[in-house]
Amino acid sequence: MTHNKPAQAIQMVDLKSQYLHLKEPIDTAIQQVLDHTGFIKGKEVTAFSSALANYTGVSYVIPCANGTDALQIALMALGLQAGDEVITPSFTYFATAEVIALLGLKPVFVDVDPHTFNIDVSQIAQAITPKTKAIIPVHLFGQSADMEAILDLADQHGIAVIEDNAQALGGTYTFSDGSTWKTGSMGTISCTSFFPSKNLGCYGDGGAICTKDEALYERIKMIANHGQKEKYHHEIIGCNSRLDTIQAAILNVKLPYLDQYCAARIAVATQYNQAFAGNEKIKTPFITAHNKHVFHQYTLQLHASIDRTKLKAALLEAGIPSMVYYPIPCHLQKAMSAFTDPRWVLPHTEQLAQSVLSLPIHTEMSTEMVAYIAEKVIALTARS
Numbered sequence: 092m093t094h095n096k097p098a099q100a101i102q103m104v105d106l107k108s109q110y111l112h113l114k115e116p117i118d119t120a121i122q123q124v125l126d127h128t129g130f131i132k133g134k135e136v137t138a139f140s141s142a143l144a145n146y147t148g149v150s151y152v153i154p155c156a157n158g159t160d161a162l163q164i165a166l167m168a169l170g171l172q173a174g175d176e177v178i179t180p181s182f183t184y185f186a187t188a189e190v191i192a193l194l195g196l197k198p199v200f201v202d203v204d205p206h207t208f209n210i211d212v213s214q215i216a217q218a219i220t221p222k223t224k225a226i227i228p229v230h231l232f233g234q235s236a237d238m239e240a241i242l243d244l245a246d247q248h249g250i251a252v253i254e255d256n257a258q259a260l261g262g263t264y265t266f267s268d269g270s271t272w273k274t275g276s277m278g279t280i281s282c283t284s285f286f287p288s289k290n291l292g293c294y295g296d297g298g299a300i301c302t303k304d305e306a307l308y309e310r311i312k313m314i315a316n317h318g319q320k321e322k323y324h325h326e327i328i329g330c331n332s333r334l335d336t337i338q339a340a341i342l343n344v345k346l347p348y349l350d351q352y353c354a355a356r357i358a359v360a361t362q363y364n365q366a367f368a369g370n371e372k373i374k375t376p377f378i379t380a381h382n383k384h385v386f387h388q389y390t391l392q393l394h395a396s397i398d399r400t401k402l403k404a405a406l407l408e409a410g411i412p413s414m415v416y417y418p419i420p421c422h423l424q425k426a427m428s429a430f431t432d433p434r435w436v437l438p439h440t441e442q443l444a445q446s447v448l449s450l451p452i453h454t455e456m457s458t459e460m461v462a463y464i465a466e467k468v469i470a471l472t473a474r475s
């Protein structure tokens with residue numbers, strides 16, 4: 092069966108249609124903030140931190156301005172010294188690594204597992220030195236890193252774990268004892284982003300830091316607020332990072348729908364997986380048995396015989412956008428050249444940067460759209 096091009100334009104994300112489903116409550120929530128004018132630290136911000144703490148199962152949530160700030164503040168809260176080492180994957184959005192360098196710490200990149208795209212724990216073990224103070228696993232594309240192995244290793248060495256949960260809010264990880272934890276609730280600290288296209292997106296920038304540790308919570312709260320507990324008494328050097336009340340008001344309306352949003356993404360991914368099953372030219376995302384993958388991205392690995400640039404162009408001609416996340420790994424970015432380290436041997440990362448392709452996936456996709464996209468991808472790759 093062949094599917095015609097859907098009448099509605101295909102987009103990587105469709106924020107407009109998603110908004111229209113919740114237009115009334117969102118407009119009302121925004122209007123309420125305009126009416127009370129508590130634009131900074133309004134009651135909606137406090138309500139949102141409690142709601143997110145409740146959702147993820149952590150004790151404390153500190154909302155902040157964006158996901159990058161969340162990572163920076165988390166690292167600042169650990170009180171590290173210049174030159175201390177932080178282990179992280181290179182196959183991630185640049186922000187994860189950028190904040191390490193920004194704080195005068197040393198990013199130590201390790202390779203990823205070529206199936207899950209997530210940090211390879213055996214590589215972490217080899218990269219640890221007495222200077223290693225933290226590991227930042229990234230739950231890439233919506234799937235948790237192997238947290239049990241990472242936490243065990245970190246415990247053995249007395250190292251903190253900061254989860255970069257910007258792409259996986261709503262996902263879960265099940266430990267070998269059978270207990271299931273939300274992503275963002277397992278590490279020493281976790282960070283997330285509410286950038287509009289993320290699984291829980293606001294209508295501008297937003298982020299949050301989660302922790303179960305009360306002392307860290309107090310410190311993080313201070314750092315995000317100019318290092319003060321009491322107004323005009325600055326105890327430590329911090330920064331100014333706040334979630335706007337309007338953004339919190341929007342997130343309060345959207346958070347109850349997060350599980351539904353994740354389910355919609357999983358349904359799209361499942362349909363793609365079925366359509367691509369058995370295809371030798373394209374490898375579908377690998378889902379580990381102990382993970383609930385919430386598909387922030389649906390990312391294929393293309394066979395070496397496929398010209399990715401040509402495929403992207405041909406898809407676009409058929410009305411199908413696609414993206415390469417990420418074309419240049421962090422360790423090969425110009426900005427990182429000063430930090431180069433002999434431990435940076437990352438063949439899987441470099442191979443993935445050449446071969447991955449992310450297809451449209453969002454909460455508003457129809458089965459017709461997915462069928463049309465899958466059919467075009469199959470037809471266009473069959474000839475290569």
Ligand SMILES: *Cc1c(COP(=O)(O)O)cnc(C)c1O
Binds near residue numbers: 158184283296297298
């Ligand atoms: C989006 C993202 C960030 C940064 O979040 P911002 O809110 O854009 O600052 C960090 N890490 C990862 C993996 C991301 O996807």
